[in-house]
Amino acid sequence: MSIPRNWRTRQQRYSLKAEVCNTCNKHIFPPRDVCPHCAAEKQSWTNLSGQGEVFSYTTMYNAPAGFEEYAPYTMALVKLAEGPMVTAQLTDVDAQDVKIGMPVEMVTRKLSQEGEEGQILYGYKFRPMLREAA
Amino acid sequence: MRDVVIIGVGQTRVEEHWGKSLRHMAHDAVMAAMKDAGIETADALYVGNMLSGELGGQEHVGALVADFIGLRGIEAMKVEAACASGAAALRVGMFAVASGIHDVVMVCGVEKMTDAVGDExxxxxxxxxxxxxxxxxxxxxxxxxxxxxxxxxxxxxxxxxxxxxxxxxxxxxxxxxxxxxxxxxxxxxxxxxxxxxxxxxxxxxxSPVCDGAACVILAPADGYRARAKAHxxxxxxxxxxxxxxxxxxxxxxxxxxxxxxxxxxxxxxxxxxxxxxxxxxxxxxxxxxxxxxxxxxxxxxxxxxxxxxxxxxxxxxxxxxxxxxxxxxxxxxxxxxxxxxxxxxxxxxxxxxxxxxxxxxxxxxxxxxxxxxxxxxxxxxx
Amino acid sequence: MLKPAHDVGIVGYGAYVPRFRLPASEVARVWTDGTGGLPIKEKAVAGLDEDTLTMSVEAARNALARAQIDVTQIRAVWVGSESHPYAVKPTSTIVAEAIGAAPFTQAADLEFACKAGSEAIVMGMGIVGSQMGRYVLAIGMDTAQGRPGDALEYTAASGGAAFIVGPAEESVAVYEAALSHVTDTPDFWRRAYSHYPSHGHRFTGEPAYFEHVVSAGQELMQELGTQPSDYKYVVLHQPNTKFPQRAAQILGFQPEQLKTGLLVPVIGNTYAGSSLIGLTAVLDEAQPGDRILMVSFGSGAGSDAFSIRVTDKLNEVRDRAPRTQDYIARRKLIDYATYVRYRHKLQMN
Known part of the structure; x- marks a missing residue:
């Protein structure tokens, strides 16, 4: 990811910084200029709880360029408690233990790095609820 | 709006064309279609392609292909809509013919994927x-x-x-x-x-990673009805x-x-x-x-x-x-x-x-x- | 003795331990044919997507969950570590951004071997105690690396803790005083661009660890006029199991006082996080009025000693975030080969 793009989206990636629509009150993530639910243009910043559940998942055996060192890893569609869905990796869980409907919580982890000398990209991933895993 | 017909089709075999560049494959498909349609030239060429820039470092393939097939000078451009680029190019070709701007238009979809390695x-x-x-x-x-x-x-x-x-x-x-x-x-x-x-x-x-090119020739129904293969x-x-x-x-x-x-x-x-x-x-x-x-x-x-x-x-x-x-x-x-x-x-x-x-x-x-x-x-x- | 003008304490605390555990017996299997004693049972190992930054963020979020403060009132974010992800580019600004403390805050990365975390706390006491700022986030966190086959490989672990230092009246535990003790003692170091540290073997014991830990602890108690029996708990830097046990004994503490905060047998030496995470385990159990003596140690060398008294607020905040033992209980054993992959010891190109 380019340096400006990484910088521009950091709050979304580190902490799921989201919006709530001033017109229909629905949560919006990632942020948009126009509400996808009611087409209104005014939104306010909000924080999401980071809680959600697995809507679907897959284990990636053939990783795209930049992710080879992490393969195999599990990707998921996570339905967040506030409504939006995100595509994200699951972490701290073995692939065979993942289930649709499993409650998960957001953590900030390393997504990728540009070699040994380039920037490190951090972002959201999801894991099983810590206290249930313990 | 004029009705549009297809008067010629051409294709290369889909495979790993190690010996051919994007321009060669496009050439083969376009030439086959022109022969099928019985035409020597056309008003325009629309090239459907997704990855020429990403995998081959080559954009601007409209002019590239037009020149390579010996039709330097005609209108040509690339149309991109990810994997739907081919159909998008056809739709652009149809706009041109239906609107009356052009009569005979070539639409070529071409992709060269095997010049890059797997993760690319x-x-x-x-x-x-x-x-x-x-x-x-x-x-x-x-x-x-x-x-x-x-x-x-x-x-x-x-x-x-x-x-x-x-x-x-x-x-x-x-x-x-x-x-x-x-x-x-x-x-x-x-x-x-x-x-x-x-x-x-x-x-x-x-579906597999592969190379290929296909082409169709469009024309208005009026004037080309006898040569039409499909509407x-x-x-x-x-x-x-x-x-x-x-x-x-x-x-x-x-x-x-x-x-x-x-x-x-x-x-x-x-x-x-x-x-x-x-x-x-x-x-x-x-x-x-x-x-x-x-x-x-x-x-x-x-x-x-x-x-x-x-x-x-x-x-x-x-x-x-x-x-x-x-x-x-x-x-x-x-x-x-x-x-x-x-x-x-x-x-x-x-x-x-x-x-x-x-x-x-x-x-x-x-x-x-x-x-x-x-x-x-x-x-x-x- | 270091005593701020205004009383300060811990407003919130949070720990982090990664999920993976490498048994010391695995290191022995590969390097000594399984012979010889083991300094600990197992150590915590960061996963492929974890580093000092990601672990700091989670510990900080736990501390914030307990503190429930206005995060924009944090006036400094300090991360002490010997394994910052970047050699140049602060870990602390990323933490500040991730928790929402940016932009109007101080931020810096600290390094003092295993003492960098307690260093951040002492500095935080200065900011808050002088009323320059209301809160300081102080973190000690590491993904420590030992050279393959070296004695340190058995123990060099990943983990640490975060503390929000704030006014005493908001605190779950109050700092009665601190004391720092440093000398130029070359027991352990890592040169720039080196992957692994070097050390003076047995020289790391008497003149380094024991001299600094014991002197700092004794001096603080003497200046405060306290005795080991005044403390319910003692938490010491824990590079292995034996060192803190012996240092506690020299200082005059009983094994029961050391036990709760002695995590090294099950998570290893988390370097800058070591004494700090021990303190979190103690706070998870301590009751109002209990006193705690904590002494860190960093090679090179120095110790920070703290005398801490638990307040009534601790019981309110404790369960707002996972306890340290929750993290310790969440464990997946890995073998040496997986450890080699996770800790980037494979030459990939």
Whole structure:
């Protein structure tokens, strides 16, 4: 990811910084200029709880360029408690233990790095609820 | 608006063309189509292509191909809509002819994927998805389809093996297509044993990485009626969010539904009038979801069509009649034009062993990304 | 003795331990044919997507969950570590951004071998105690690396803790005083661009660890006029199991006082996080009025000693975030080969 793009989206990636629509009150993530639910243009910043559940998942055996060192890893569609869905990796869980409907919580982890000398990209991933895993 | 007809078609075999560049493959397809149409030149060339810049470092392929085929000077440009680039180029060509701006227009879909290595192709294909919120997380295009397939299996209580019929049908038809990448049938067991790419999607659920070029020549019906091979009865595009996570319902391809409905209305037909359907079966799950959204199966039941008496050449709705994306191959930006060439073959009785008897109306649907751009064309025989 | 003008304390605390555990017996299997004693049972190992930054963020979020303060009132974010992800580019600004403390805050990365975390706390006491700022986030976190086959490989672990230092009246535990003790003692170091540290073997004991830990602890108690029996708990830097046990004994503490905060047998030596995470385990159990003596140690060398008294607020906040033992209980054993992959010891190109 380019340096400006990484910088521009950091709050979304580190902490799921989201919006709530001033017109229909629905949560919006990632942020948009126009509400996808009611087409209104005014939104306010909000924080999401980071809680959600697995809507679907897959284990990636053939990783795209930049992710080879992490393969195999599990990707998921996570339905967040506030409504939006995100595509994200699951972490701290073995692939065979993942289930649709499993409650998960957001953590900030390393997504990728540009070699040994380039920037490190951090972002959201999801894991099983810590206290249930313990 | 003028009615538009197809007066010539051409294609190269889909394969790993190690010895040919993008320009050579485009040349072969365009020349074959010009010969088929009996023309020496054309007013314009629209090139459907997705990855020339990403994988080959080469953009500006409109002028490149126009010059290389000896038509330096004509209007030419590239049209891009991810894997739907081929059908998008056809639609641009149709605009030109229907509007009266041009008379004879060439539409060439071409893709050169094998100049890049595996993970570069994986990343290149992922440019069709949302870079900031899907791809940056580590998902590939196969992975996105795997998320859909897993959810589909869960929600509709379907097993992976139920999708086998799509791959078996595609390979059965590809076996009789000399231009197909894979020309041998497979058994259901082959499907079940295939190696995993992103579970539940295995190698036999997926279309291959390959090279290819196909071309069609368009002209106005008035003046070219005698040379027409097929009429374009409908051309419709619809869009959806790039990212699956932004969809209203990930398991409903809204853009397929919208694009199909628009096309049926333009052609003044209903789904039952369609004699064959070149479906965008880049993955078996896309075949199932497309059949549902296009109105051929109820929600959650598209996979039930993966049997011979439904989708086989003599079935209720023959699909992927020349092998589809799975067996003919999916040279991404070229696929939409291959589909049109194949529908024309069916409507002109040139489909050989795969001929759908009495085919009068054929539909081709080309999908960009995981369903964000859907372009439907309906052709009628002459 | 270091005593701020205004009383300060811990407003919130949070720990982090990664999920993976490498048994010391695995290191012995590969390097000594399984012979010889083991300094600990197992150590915590960061996963492929974890580093000092990601672990700091989670510990900080736990501390914030307990503190329930206005995060924009944090006036400094300090991360002490010997394994910052970047040699140049602060870990602390990323933490500040991730928790919402940016932009109007101080931020810096600290390094003092295993003492960098307690260093951040002492500095935080200065900011808050002088009323320059209301809160300071002080973190000690590491993904420590030992050279393959070296004695340190058995123990060099990943983990640490975060503390929000704030006014005493908001605190779950109050700092009665601190004391720092440093000398130029070359027991352990890592040169720039080196992957692994070097050390003076047995020299790391008497003149380094024991001299600094014991002197700092004794001096603080003497200046405060306290005795070991005044403390319910003692938490010491824990590079292995034996060192803190012996240092506690020399200082005059009983094994029961050391036990709760002695985590090294089950998570290893988390370097800058070591004494700090021990303190979190103690706070998870301590009751109002309990006193705690904590002494860190960093090679090179120095110790920070703290005398801490638990307030009534601790019981209110404790369960707002996972306890340290929750993290310790969440464990997946890995073998040496997986450890080699996770800790980037494979030459990939």
């Amino acid at each position: 192709v994986t990343s290149g294909l992922a440019t069709a998805a949302d870079q900031e919120y899907e791809v940056s997380q580590g998902i590939s295009f196969v992975g996105l389809n795997a998320l859909l397939m897993r959810r589909y299996m869960h929600q509709f209580d379907v097993k992976h093996e139920h999708f086998a019929g799509f791959a078996v049908n595609a390979h059965k038809n590809g076996a009789n297509n000399p231009n197909a990448m894979f020309q041998s049938p497979i058994k259901a067991e082959t499907y079940l044993r295939a190696s995993m790419i992103a579970d539940p999607i295995n190698l036999m659920d997926s 374009i009865l409908a051309s419709a595009v619809a869009t959806d969010s790039l990212a699956i996570h932004d969809r209203r319902d990930p398991l409903t391809l809204d853009a397929v539904a919208l694009s199909s409905q628009k096309a049926y209305a333009q052609a003044r037909i209903t789904p039952t009038d369609v004699d064959l359907f070149e479906v965008h079966d880049a993955f078996t799950i896309m075949a199932a979801l497309s059949l549902e959204a296009a109105g051929f199966a109820p929600r959650g039941r598209g996979v039930c069509m993966a049997v011979d008496n439904e989708i086989g050449i003599e079935g209720r709705l023959p699909i992927s009649t020349m092998g589809g994306l799975k067996s003919r191959g999916h040279p991404v930006g070229a696929t939409g034009v291959y589909q049109i060439v194949e529908v024309v073959a069916q409507l002109t009785g040139q489909a050989g062993k795969n001929q759908v008897q009495g085919a009068r109306i054929g539909m081709a649907q080309n999908i960009g990304g995981s369903g964000a751009t859907v372009i439907t064309h309906i052709l009628g025989g002459v």
